[in-house]
Structure formats: C-alpha cells, structure tokens
Amino acid sequence: MTDAGTVAAPGGYRVIARKYRPTTFAELYGQDAMVRTLSNAIKSGRLAHAFILTGVRGVGKTTTARLIARALNCIGPDGTGGPTIEPCGVCTHCVAISESRHVDVMEMDAASRTGVDDIREIIDGVRYAPVSAREKIYIIDEVHMLSKNAFNALLKTLEEPPEHVRFIFATTEIRKVPVTVLSRCQRFDLRRVEIPVLIENLRMITEKEKVSVDDAAFGLIARAADGSVRDAQSLLEQALAHGAGEVTEERVRDMLGLADRARMFDLFEAAMGGEIASALDIMREQYRLGADPIVILEDLLNLTHWLTRLKLAPDAGDDMAIGETERVKGREFATKLSMPVLTRSWQILLKGLDESRRAPSPDAAAEMALVRLAFSAELPDPADLVKRLDESRDSSPSAPRTTRSESPAPAPREPVARSSVSAVGGSSGAARMMASPQAEAVSESIPAPANFEELVALFSEKREMILHTHLIDHVHLVRFSPGHIEVRFDDKAPANLASQIGNKMKEWTGERWMVSLTQDLGEPTLREQQLARDGEIREEALRDPLVKTVLETFPGAEITAIRKDD
Numbered sequence: 001m002t003d004a005g006t007v008a009a010p011g012g013y014r015v016i017a018r019k020y021r022p023t024t025f026a027e028l029y030g031q032d033a034m035v036r037t038l039s040n041a042i043k044s045g046r047l048a049h050a051f052i053l054t055g056v057r058g059v060g061k062t063t064t065a066r067l068i069a070r071a072l073n074c075i076g077p078d079g080t081g082g083p084t085i086e087p088c089g090v091c092t093h094c095v096a097i098s099e100s101r102h103v104d105v106m107e108m109d110a111a112s113r114t115g116v117d118d119i120r121e122i123i124d125g126v127r128y129a130p131v132s133a134r135e136k137i138y139i140i141d142e143v144h145m146l147s148k149n150a151f152n153a154l155l156k157t158l159e160e161p162p163e164h165v166r167f168i169f170a171t172t173e174i175r176k177v178p179v180t181v182l183s184r185c186q187r188f189d190l191r192r193v194e195i196p197v198l199i200e201n202l203r204m205i206t207e208k209e210k211v212s213v214d215d216a217a218f219g220l221i222a223r224a225a226d227g228s229v230r231d232a233q234s235l236l237e238q239a240l241a242h243g244a245g246e247v248t249e250e251r252v253r254d255m256l257g258l259a260d261r262a263r264m265f266d267l268f269e270a271a272m273g274g275e276i277a278s279a280l281d282i283m284r285e286q287y288r289l290g291a292d293p294i295v296i297l298e299d300l301l302n303l304t305h306w307l308t309r310l311k312l313a314p315d316a317g318d319d320m321a322i323g324e325t326e327r328v329k330g331r332e333f334a335t336k337l338s339m340p341v342l343t344r345s346w347q348i349l350l351k352g353l354d355e356s357r358r359a360p361s362p363d364a365a366a367e368m369a370l371v372r373l374a375f376s377a378e379l380p381d382p383a384d385l386v387k388r389l390d391e392s393r394d395s396s397p398s399a400p401r402t403t404r405s406e407s408p409a410p411a412p413r414e415p416v417a418r419s420s421v422s423a424v425g426g427s428s429g430a431a432r433m434m435a436s437p438q439a440e441a442v443s444e445s446i447p448a449p450a451n452f453e454e455l456v457a458l459f460s461e462k463r464e465m466i467l468h469t470h471l472i473d474h475v476h477l478v479r480f481s482p483g484h485i486e487v488r489f490d491d492k493a494p495a496n497l498a499s500q501i502g503n504k505m506k507e508w509t510g511e512r513w514m515v516s517l518t519q520d521l522g523e524p525t526l527r528e529q530q531l532a533r534d535g536e537i538r539e540e541a542l543r544d545p546l547v548k549t550v551l552e553t554f555p556g557a558e559i560t561a562i563r564k565d566d
Contacts, residue, residue, distance in 0.1 A: 283363075
C-alpha cells in the first residue's frame with residue numbers, strides 16, 4: 001500500500017519524504033494545536049463546510065487535507081463507524097483516499113489550473129451526491145494562485161454549499177487569498193516545526209533506515225530546513241547519498257556549503273578582539289573550503305543574535321541543536337561582551353550582509369564588513385565615553401567663556417560657586433550630570449548684547465527659534481539700550497512676546513531687562529530691512545551691462561540668486 005499521492009519508483013524505492021509521510025494525525029509533527037482543534041470539532045459535530053490550511057512549505061498542509069478527508073469518510077473496520085480523528089486506515093474509503101483513487105475525494109493544483117473554467121467544473125460537480133463516501137471532498141492546493149474571476153465564481157458555492165460537500169484549501173501565501181474567501185473558511189495556521197522536533201523526526205527515520213548520523217549533523221540539517229519537515233527529510237536523503245550511508249557533520253557542512261561552526265566562533269572572537277589579520281585569514285580559509293561569504297556573514301549574524309539571547313536569557317544555551325563545545329564558548333562570549341557591543345555588531349553585520357548581496361564581489365564586501373567589525377570593537381562604550389568626559393570635566397579648571405562681542409558688558413551677578421555644585425552631586429556621576437546644567441545656567445551669565453541685532457542673534461544661538469522668528473518678522477525697534485528695549489509690535493506678534501523676551505534675557509544675562517511698547521512707528525522690521533537690501537542689490541545687478549546683455553540674449557531668463565564676491 002502506498003501513501004496518498006505516492007507513486008512507487010522503479011525498483012520499489014520511495015524517497016524518504018514520501019515513505020514517511022504521516023498516515024494519522026498522531027504522526028503530524030509539531031501541529032498539536034491544530035490536531036486538538038480538529039479533534040474537538042469532530043467529536044462535537046461542529047465542522048465547518050470549508051477549511052483553509054496555511055503555513056510555510058513542507059509543514060504538512062496537503063497531508064493534513066488528506067487526513068481530514070479520511071477522518072470525515074472513515075466507516076471503521078466493520079463499516080459502521082462515523083467521522084473520527086483516528087481513521088482506521090483499513091476500510092474501503094481510507095484505503096482508496098490513501099491511494100489517491102477515491103472518486104469522491106478530488107484534488108486540484110491551483111498552480112497549474114488557475115482559470116474560471118477549472119472552477120466551473122467544481123461548481124457543476126457539487127450538485128451531485130457522493131458516489132460511495134459519506135461526503136464529497138474538494139482539495140485545492142496553492143489556492144492563492146487562482147485568478148480573480150475564479151475566486152469570484154467560487155464565492156457563492158463556498159457560501160452555501162450542499163450538505164454533502166466540503167472544501168479544503170491549502171496555501172503558502174494566505175495574504176493573496178481574498179478576504180471574501182477567508183471569511184467563509186475555518187482557518188488553521190500550521191506552525192514551523194521547532195528544531196528539537198525536527199531532530200526527533202530525523203532520528204526516528206535514521207533508526208528505521210539503519211544508518212549512522214552524527215548528532216551535530218542532525219542539528220545542521222534541522223537548522224537548514226527552517227521549520228519544514230519535508231525539507232529536513234529531503235536534506236537527510238541528500239546527506240545519505242553524499243556520505244554513502246554515513247552522515248557526519250563535516251560532510252553535511254560540505255554538502256550545504258556552510259562554514260565550520262567552530263571556526264565561526266574563532267572568526268567572531270578574532271574580529272571582536274580587533275585582530276583583523278587573523279579574522280581575514282579565517283574568512284579566506286573558509287572561502288577556499290567552499291563556504292559562501294554571504295553564508296559566513298549570516299552565520300556571524302546568527303551567532304550575534306544567539307549570544308544576545310544567551311546574555312538576556314541564559315536558558316537559550318540549552319538548545320539541543322547546539323553542541324556542548326559551542327554552548328561553553330557561547331556562555332563565555334556572552335559574559336565578556338556587553339549589550340552595546342552586541343547590538344553594534346549586529347548592525348554592522350546586517351549592513352555588511354546587504355552590501356555583500358549587492359556587491360559584484362561578495363567575498364570582498366564580506367571582508368570589508370569584517371574590517372568594520374574589528375575596528376568598531378576598539379571603540380569605547382557610550383557609557384564609558386560619558387564617564388570619561390564627566391571625569392575630565394570635573395578634574396579640569398573652568399575655562400573662561402568666549403564672549404560674543406568685544407563691547408564692554410555689565411558686571412554679571414555673583415556666580416554660584418562651582419564647588420557647591422560638586423558638593424550637591426557628591427560622588428554620583430548621575431547626580432553631577434543632573435545638577436551641572438542648572439548650576440552653569442546660573443553661574444555663567446553672558447554679556448549683554450550691544451545692539452538689537454546682537455539681541456536677535458542671541459535668541460538664535462540659544463535655539464529659541466520661534467521667538468527669533470517673531471523678533472525678525474514682527475518687531476519694530478524704536479529705542480535700544482542695555483537692559484531696556486522700546487519697540488512696536490505688528491498685529492501678528494503674540495500678546496505675551498514682551499514678557500517672553502524679558503524673561504529669557506534675564507535668564508541668560510543675569511540682569512533685569514525691560515521691554516516697553518509704544519505707538520511710535522520705529523524702524524522697519526529686520527525682515528523688511530533685509531528685503532530692502534536684497535532689492536537694492538537686485539536693482540544694481542540689473543543695471544550691470546553684462547547682466548543686461550545676458551537677459552537680452554536669452555529671453556525669459558531670470559535672476560534667481562545674487563552672490564557678491566568679496
């Protein structure tokens with residue numbers, strides 16, 4: 001007896017992925033949640049008329065669809081049974097469905113039959129009762145490949161199918177299935193199978209096949225399968241052929257084009273230690289042995305991620321797919337490396353991987369990524385850098401502040417002694433950092449501006465850009481003297497502009513500033529003055545004979561910018 005969809009090859013040999021295809025729900029690896037839901041639905045009789053199974057390739061979507069068909073049509077060994085989560089496998093319906101020859105269980109590959117005519121065949125067939133089975137089952141694989149018209153033709157039948165009909169859809173691209181179809185189906189998400197479960201499945205197969213496989217080789221195959229049971233089984237068969245029946249870690253690495261895992265630890269250690277020559281030698285050695293430079297960077301990224309997890313969650317070191325030697329080294333690295341270093345390494349390697357994929361010479365791009373990684377390892381942590389700057393500032397004498405203007409300035413108020421700030425901060429760096437900006441704001445007052453333009457420039461230096469804009473656009477100066485400004489505001493100036501200017505000037509200079517308003521016209525605003533100057537320069541340029549000649553020679557030409565050479 002062959003499994004569903006299996007055709008025996010000449011000589012009776014069947015590939016591992018078909019030979020060990022699950023024949024019961026109990027044999028479905030890693031899908032316990034889905035099996036439990038189906039079991040409860042069958043026992044309670046609450047079965048949807050349409051199911052949609054989604055997940056990555058090789059996790060058992062088509063196999064599950066066939067098992068559901070068997071579960072719904074099984075009649076038991078004595079012919080009196082009903083729907084069950086444990087089909088007998090010996091009744092006429094179970095046998096026929098397993099051999100893909102049941103007249104009432106029809107499979108369609110939507111990847112090759114995408115048109116509306118193919119769906120019309122199904123719509124015409126649902127009107128007729130099953131020939132021998134309890135229910136007529138339609139299994140449509142890769143349903144997302146159907147055309148828009150095909151989906152539309154299926155909608156009405158899918159919404160109100162006959163009692164004897166059930167649809168089972170399978171897809172790897174659930175987002176491409178219209179919402180109108182999804183809303184009419186009971187959805188099951190088949191998860192990626194975890195590495196320990198994959199290893200268990202591969203070990204079971206090798207025991208039955210009576211072949212020898214290293215534990216480390218199991219881990220490599222399981223990681224390469226990326227959660228797909230079928231891919232893991234196919235890689236195992238390829239490894240058996242590659243190793244002539246004996247599978248070792250070295251042979252699997254050679255087959256997959258992977259770098260030596262132990263050497264990846266050596267490469268990472270050399271790069272993080274700033275030993276760039278040693279790191280490049282290891283990279284070149286792995287490249288000569290057949291390892292893809294892009295795969296090497298991916299391995300380094302995975303190693304960085306694993307070390308980060310190991311640092312945050314030490315239980316990550318108990319992963320069965322990782323050898324004992326790697327776990328010991330990993331814990332050692334995770335202890336030595338800080339989180340800022342690990343996160344910075346991740347960003348550098350991620351950028352290097354992207355560059356290697358786009359570069360004409362991936363090996364050169366990978367080496368440049370290693371160079372950046374090695375040199376970045378010598379950089380201090382941001383926290384250490386802040387600490388050094390803080391200590392340097394505390395130990396050095398206060399430098400005199402550079403004045404903005406050479407004009408004489410009024411004597412500032414008596415500053416707060418710097419020693420008092422240190423006393424408040426104590427020995428805590430964080431306390432010093434919190435106290436220092438406030439103390440400096442009081443202790444280091446600046447000279448008063450000598451004119452209105454300097455006052456406006458001060459607001460720009462202090463990054464008070466909103467007030468700076470108001471001063472330029474909406475303030476007409478009438479009189480100016482240090483400590484006193486007499487101005488007129490236009491209609492667009494805010495009502496509290498005078499108080500804001502006075503408060504800021506007192507805060508910065510340590511002296512009281514009075515801003516008084518008047519109805520006198522005063523001078524034009526600084527913006528108006530600038531526009532007037534620009535207009536004069538433009539008129540002067542237009543009078544230039546050379547400019548006149550150019551404008552006459554090129555009709556429609558305009559002066560867009562004027563630059564004066566000193």
